[in-house]
Amino acid sequence: MTPRPLPPGPLVAFYGDDLTGSSAAMEVLAFAGLDTVLFLAPPTPERLAAFAGHRAVGIAGMARSQGPAWMDAHLPPVFRLLAGLGAPVAHYKVCSTFDSAPHVGSIGRAAELGAEVFRVGAESWIPMLVADPGMGRYQSFGHLFAMAGPDGHRLDRHPTMARHPVTPMDEADLGRHLARQTALPVGLVDFVAMKRGEGSARLARARAAGARIVSLDVLDHETLVEAGRLIWEEGGSPTFTVGSQGVGAALVAWWREAGLLPAAPAIPVPPPVDRIAAVSGSVSPVTAGQIAHAVQNGFEGLRIDPSLAVDPAAWEREVGRAGEAALAALGRGRDPLVYSAAGPDDPAVAALRDATRTAGLSEEVVNDRIGAGLGTILNRVVRQGRLTRAVISGGDTSGRVAARLGIDALAALAPMAPGAPLCRAYTDDGGAGLEIALKGGQVGGPDFFVAVRRGAPTSKAG
Template identity: 70%
Template sequence: MPRPLPDGPLVAFYGDDFTGSSAAMEVLAFAGLKTVLFLAPPSAERLRAFRDHRAVGIAGVARSQPPAWMDRELPPAFRLLATLGAPVAHYKACSTFDSAPHVGSIGRATEIARGIFPGDWTPMVVADPGMGRYQSFGHLFAMAGGTGYRLDRHPTMARHPVTPMDEADLGRHLARQTALPIGLVDFVAMKRGEADAALARAREEGAAIVSLDVLDSETLAEAGRLIWERGGDPVFAVGSQGVEAALVAYWRAAGLLPVEAPVARRAAATRIAVVSGSVSPATAGQIAHALDHGFAGIRLDARRVVDAAAFAQEIGRAVAEARAALDAGRDPLIYSAAGPDDPAVAALREAVQAAGLDPVLASERLGSGLGRALREIVLSARLTRAVIAGGDTSGHAAMQLGIDALTALSPLDPGSPLCRAHGADTPLDGLELALKGGQVGRPDFFPAVKQGGRAPA
């Protein structure tokens, strides 16, 4: 008999960036489990406002931070989540495993969490077929432009400006970040019905973290079974929104959750505003598509980020142009670059190096500036819907909006739902907001947000 779902919170998670956190929320919310995503550790009062929710997340910016930051900031966030008593706790990492020993260390975050959440072993699920992520014999593959790539040959991840991926074997990659022993349950064992035996062997060999292959719906549900039935109570898991996808797949297969009907799309918005700090090829294609379909492109000179006063002036210029575009009946799209090959990317890197500015600080300043711009635009034009594009950008930008939580409203593309913004005392309470990771979404993503979603197939 499957282990039943208890009352109260089922999942408590911390996300290492805002876009990935909204992806985890999406999986649970559209499975019929009310989920709230806080943009900072919430007060007891704010938690009580969402006390009927079955899942609670905290979106963070750990992906762009060094281990010393994690040592300071993650323990209180994890301890807060532990007070919820959810049977599953989760450190949500990017589905392309963006991380390195010196920045965004998933290994260090796991070490910290294991000191707070008891358990003999830590399941790790990174793949999620719904997002075009697949794991075979411990190696991660990701789709890009309709083609699957081993992660160290992926057109974006192999060239990531902060955490370039040179190793597709996630166990090897993670071993650079932690001394915790890492094991594997591969898809062959799962397909043969030998997953329990493979897990037992990995644990007998001393594995503290056990990576679970996922290739299809069968292995996804099997990964969920291992987490729910063999992980302990509570269980601490690490990985992408694949953790939530695996749990939902198993809960549905076991009859613990019904198969939900599709969620209705939202009505179209009259106007929207978009800000983007992403340099991914996917976002570049989305920017090009939007500009070809009437959006007003406003290029931000990101080089000016090296001087705070000059950058404030640059943000002011972009806001003024955005207001003019809205007055002319067009949707403004402020962006810092159009893909990794945009000369603006190299120019920004050179400017940061020449100024001796910490690249992490430069990223924070860019994202925060875009957030301030978006807030001014939304308030002055009384917009009801907006988009922030870029994983690191979304975290820093969203924190400038004066909101403290998100709930999912409607699907757009996998990993990026349309959300409702919440705030106890802010004029942006009720804003409809999409946070889009760099690699997420089809080319027409921005117009789809404006239309409230996509027409049923």
């Protein structure tokens, strides 16, 4: 079979359902040698023109923390914008742990809306690829597994995802999990068929049985290449896909296997910096370990009380107090790290939940305030401290914080940990001074914050 050639112009256009996940998708493509830009909001034609010639264009969103009604209002215009770019692959990027539920972050509803805009009829299919071995995510017979430290866990038994505060995972079979969110039939190409060279035949059977979404098992490089081949060679025109950064990894793997893309170029190593600042809204135990390591290595851990966010006036005072404390830490030669919780068992998590319920507020409203407050703190510290590098931790936090920094676009500079590159931040006034790393709660080795300061990749993550 002669491989389908790579056309000129954008190859991949993607929308990420949160910011840190979007940066993971950007990283895969950028470090493969494809010029990639990630916008933090749908760009104007003029803003797009500033990045003309890029081979991948992404838009970071917040669908992961929103309900179906929000998706109905906001996703179709974004999908139409992506369709207008003319890329052969359009990608709805989801978390590699499939964070979703019928009422929040519904991947099923997003797939339905994408199918309408990209005209995925009964004669076509939507590839779904969630696994990514480079991130410690593996799928076998439709079940997703994820690493936690040195150990792998089925997702419904994962120490973090089974206890996620918003979308706890109680089903590792992604087809079953997705069936709660959409009536679109889901099929599977399992890794055995892919290993035996029967991927195309298995795909044909799934489609003949009525599958509109077809999930692709990936366990290793060989199955990753085969998944990329199925997407690129047997997808629609354009191909609308749903999945993690594994979609980009699979495409790159196939393009290289087929001789369409050269080996990855050398990636420059950024120099260390004397001082950085960080904020965290994550409740992951991985982040809790990273905070503890940072405090032992030159950072000053500064708690902010998230339960005060139910009262705007009290929260404003708390944000001001934490900002002053962070600047004072800089003055003492320490790197400020402002955080709302240290792991899921931190009493602050339960206190926030109780305060939100007592105040009669939605979690969305309170989380927006917390993210905006952390953004206000980081913006103040970066500007008054004249810092050139910063870290934001927390997938649901990062977009809100970045907005307060005036960032409208990112480009990957260097890998820090799989799924969390160091990025160049752009502002719509043409500024491009700040280097920033955005990481999901479960991403990175224990020394992630320290690694960003020194400009070298983090130790091996679980």
